[in-house]
Amino acid sequence: AARWSLKGATALVTGGTRGIGRAIVEELAEFGASVHTCSRNESELAASLKEWESKDFAVTGSVCDLSSRDQSTDLMAKVCSVFDGKLNILINNAGTNIRKPTVEYSAEDYSKIMSTNLDSVYHLCQLVHPLMKESGWGSIVFISSVGGLVSLGTGSIYAATKGAINQITKSLACEWAKDNIRSNAIAPWYIKTSLVEHLLDNKEFHDSVIARTPLQRVGEPEEVASLAVYLCLPAASYITGQVISVDGGMTVNGFS
Ligand code: NDP
Numbered sequence: 660a661a662r663w664s665l666k667g668a669t670a671l672v673t674g675g676t677r678g679i680g681r682a683i684v685e686e687l688a689e690f691g692a693s694v695h696t697c698s699r700n701e702s703e704l705a706a707s708l709k710e711w712e713s714k715d716f717a718v719t720g721s722v723c724d725l726s727s728r729d730q731s732t733d734l735m736a737k738v739c740s741v742f743d744g745k746l747n748i749l750i751n752n753a754g755t756n757i758r759k760p761t762v763e764y765s766a767e768d769y770s771k772i773m774s775t776n777l778d779s780v781y782h783l784c785q786l787v788h789p790l791m792k793e794s795g796w797g798s799i800v801f802i803s804s805v806g807g808l809v810s811l812g813t814g815s816i817y818a819a820t821k822g823a824i825n826q827i828t829k830s831l832a833c834e835w836a837k838d839n840i841r842s843n844a845i846a847p848w849y850i851k852t853s854l855v856e857h858l859l860d861n862k863e864f865h866d867s868v869i870a871r872t873p874l875q876r877v878g879e880p881e882e883v884a885s886l887a888v889y890l891c892l893p894a895a896s897y898i899t900g901q902v903i904s905v906d907g908g909m910t911v912n913g914f915s
Pocket of ligand 1: 673674676677700723724725752755803846848855
């Protein structure tokens with residue numbers, strides 16, 4: 660049914676070569692969307708594009724370091740030309756982290772995390788707005804984190820960027836509703852990706868994560884992608900301004 664299809668929709672997914680972003684690119688393509696993605700590593704992007712082409716997915720891509728404002732502007736110019744000035748879906752996925760005690764962060768650490776996780780996300784929202792208006796409808800999905808909801812060992816700068824994203828989600832939902840643009844965020848707990856595999860490889864750390872997770876395991880990228888795609892479907896047309904956790908129950912787990 661049309662309510663469960665993205666046929667004809669256009670999408671930009673940031674950071675689509677690995678992890679959660681990659682799973683979202685593939686799920687959007689499966690649902691019929693045309694997708695543009697980006698990453699910094701050119702050869703990894705080329706290899707991914709080749710693989711998607713062999714699966715008959717409509718995916719294009721360009722190299723972009725989102726922490727650079729100029730490169731984000733160039734990326735949007737590319738998206739504008741690939742999709743003829745129209746964009747329906749923005750998945751703000753790319754993000755990074757450096758874990759340290761608060762007093763040990765340098766000014767460089769601070770600006771690297773802020774520029775990648777927050778400045779670029781905000782800037783992309785500004786840049787996609789005219790393209791979404793032009794296309795008649797839009798859905799923005801932010802990949803936030805449970806670290807933006809409760810205090811975890813993620814590092815306080817990362818947590819601040821994700822907390823800010825959760826609030827931007829709500830602001831844009833109200834400000835852009837009149838333009839038929841919805842805005843939602845997904846807050847995952849540990850998902851098996853290259854961002855956190857070095858942490859999860861440590862058995863003690865892994866066990867401490869599992870011990871707090873009612874479903875007794877970490878998540879898979881596909882388990883985040885399914886919600887991201889759902890939030891873009893016509894079937895989700897009355898859902899906006901929400902921050903939804905994909906966390907195996909972690910954030911509702913009280914004392915036992
Ligand atoms: P990965 O590190 O596995 O993948 C990140 C992707 O983003 C890669 O494609 C990477 O490619 C790209 N990327 C990173 N930095 C930039 C940049 N500056 N410019 C352009 N592309 C970039 O991360 P995850 O899939 O784990 O994370 C995705 C999102 O999910 C992040 O926002 C993260 O905070 C969030 N998240 C992840 C959790 C987890 O447990 N994995 C839990 C909660 C939230 P390249 O390096 O080549 O640029």
